[in-house]
Amino acid sequence: MRNADVVVVGGGNAGYCAAHAAAERGRRVVLLEKAPRAHAGGNSYYTLGTTRMAHDGLDDLLEVLEPDERHARTVVPPYSAAEFLADLERVTEGRGDKELAEAVVEGSRDTVRWLHDLGLRFQLMYERQAHERPDGTFVFWGEAHVCNVDGGRGLMSDHERVATRLGVEVHYDCPVTGLSTDGGAVVGVRIGDQEFPAESVVIASGGFEANAQWRQCYLGDGWQHAKVRGTPYNTGDLIRAALEIGADRGGDWSSCHSVPWDASFPENESNRSLTNRLSRYGYPLGIVVNRQGQRFLDEGADFRNYTYAKHGKLILEQPGSVAFQVFDAKSRLMLDAYEYEMPGITPIIANSVEELAAAMGVDIDGFVQTVREFNASIDASHPLDPTIKDGRSASVEPIKSNWAAAVAAPPYYAYPVTCGVSFTFGGLRGDVDGRVLDVSGSPIPGLFACGETLGGLFSGNYPTGSGLTAGMVIGRRAGSLA
Structure with a gap:
């Protein structure tokens, strides 16, 4: 390994953005990835590559998009920086770091262009965010x-190609065990009992979601049973190392991004073949019940982009940490094939509500009553329109605010979900x-953090695509200074 000006710890989206920015300045950059080559890419590999950015509509986006004949038949509404900031403020209930949010939002468009x-x-x-x-x-x-x-596969493949062209030296299967310091400044990293000097270290090794003990300690009892969606290598090692040399904790340590996740597939953790196909985000079109056959959330509170990241927690709190997404023959046709026609998936199917309850193993009387009361309460004066918050509500407890449609056309389908x-x-x-x-509150000389390692932007919830954007923007800024 050559001497480095900048060591980046972690080979996901944020780490590579930091590496690119530093290399463009002529810095000698070494990127150290804990995972072996076959499992590299961090959480970024497991994503859909969704990148939320401020823009002025389709014409403004065309310069960064690959050609597509559908563009001529496409309507993309503008998304202003003010709207982006408002969405972050709303979904985090005002608990996020406002300066950090402003930096991410204001830098989003330029960073994507970069x-x-x-x-x-x-x-x-x-396929995921448009209706034809x-x-x-x-x-x-x-x-x-x-x-x-x-x-995510394409994202990381592109990053690796760019890094090679820019001269970034990448080492896989290389877990960093600590930080080297001199007079309060970080001057390198430790790998085992060896020290590797650097002028700056950028930590981009993710959060602690793959550490069951830390999840139980900081998120609460029961979280040790959650399914790890992404990389199993994000165990908080470098967060611990930074805290040991005096770094401060940032952000909300009591909450996380957690989603409705397939509960029946045997290999439903860190699955690099299926990645996001184990997600179950079609719940706004149906109802979700627990083992008592009772609804426990507003499936139509908002577009799924603003609710799915907090639903995993709600499912974890249900008996057995499991729930069932229920659809009838009509709503089933509207579900995303990417998720609901995943290879190996076997939905529960029945020709009556009673038979479905029995097959799910939920309380039959409770489920039948739930469906009956839900169907009777729907405000049918509004047409169902999944492209807007249509106000088609069901006035039961809990209310369903939008997209309410009767569960009345057999056959009926149920998909068991847990917390991912x-x-x-x-x-x-x-x-x-x-x-x-x-x-x-003073900067530790020589030490930077970006991506999921950097706390403060999110709390309790998260808008789709803002995580990758934050990694891109702050990773670039860190690499420009490191």
């Missing part, structure tokens, strides 16, 4: 419009340039 110019490929999310009208036009909804070509943990919201405290701060 990455595009480096060689990353972007496209519109037709009868006239053949596509209408986008939910404000997360752009993703990487080939999803994506990443933790708590990490190291840092500023908008990724400089890690000590308990007095």
Whole structure:
């Protein structure tokens, strides 16, 4: 391993953005990845590559998008920086770091263009964030419009290609065990009992979601049973190392990104073949019940982009940490094939509500009553329109605010779901340039953090695509200073 000006710890999206930015400045950059080559890419590999960014509509996006004949038949509404900030403020209930949020939002469009110019490929999310009208036009909804070509796999493949061109030296199967310091400054990293000097160290090794003991300690009892959606290597080792040299904790250590996750597939953790196909995000079109056959959340509170990341927690709190997403023959046709026609999936199917309850193993009388009361309470004066919050509600407890449709057309389908943990919201405290701060609020010389390692942006919930964006923006800023 050569001497480095900058050592980046962690080979996900944020780490590579930091590495690219430092290498562009002529820095000698070494990137150290804990996982072996076959399992590299961090959590980023497991994503759809969704990147939330401020923009002025389709014409503004075209310069970063791969060509697609559908563009001529597409409507992409503008998404302003003010709207992006408002969404972050709303879903985190005002608990996020406002300066960090502003930096991410204001830098989102320019950073995507920077990455595009480096060689990353972007496209519109037709299959996940658009509805096709009868006239053949596509209408986008939910404000997360752009993703990487080939999803997380494509994102990381593109990053690796760019890093090679820029001269970044990458080492896999290389777990960093500590930070080297001199007079309060970070001057390198330790790998086993060896020290590797560097002028700056950028920690981009994720949160602690793959550490069951830490999850139980900081998120609460029961969280040790959550399914790890992404990489099994994000165990908080470098967060611990930074805290040991005086770094301050940042963000909300008591909450995380957790989603409705397939409960029946045997290999439903860290599955690199299926990645996101184990997600179950079609719940706004149906109802969700627990083992008592009772609903326990508002499936239509908002677009799934603003609710799915907190639903895993609600499912974890149900008996047995399991729930069932229920659809009838009509709503089943509207579900995303990417998720609900996943290879190996076996939904529970029955020709009556009673038979479905028995097959699910839930309380039959409770489930039948739930469905009956839900169907009777629907405000049918509003047409069902999944492209907007249509106000078609069901006035039961809990209410369903939008997209309520009767569960009345057999056959009926149920999909068992549990809690899938994506990443933790708590990490190291840092500023908008990724400089890690000590308990007095002063930067620790030579130490930076970005991506999921940097706490403060999210709390309790998260808008789709903002995690990758934050990693891109703050990773770039950290690499520009390191």
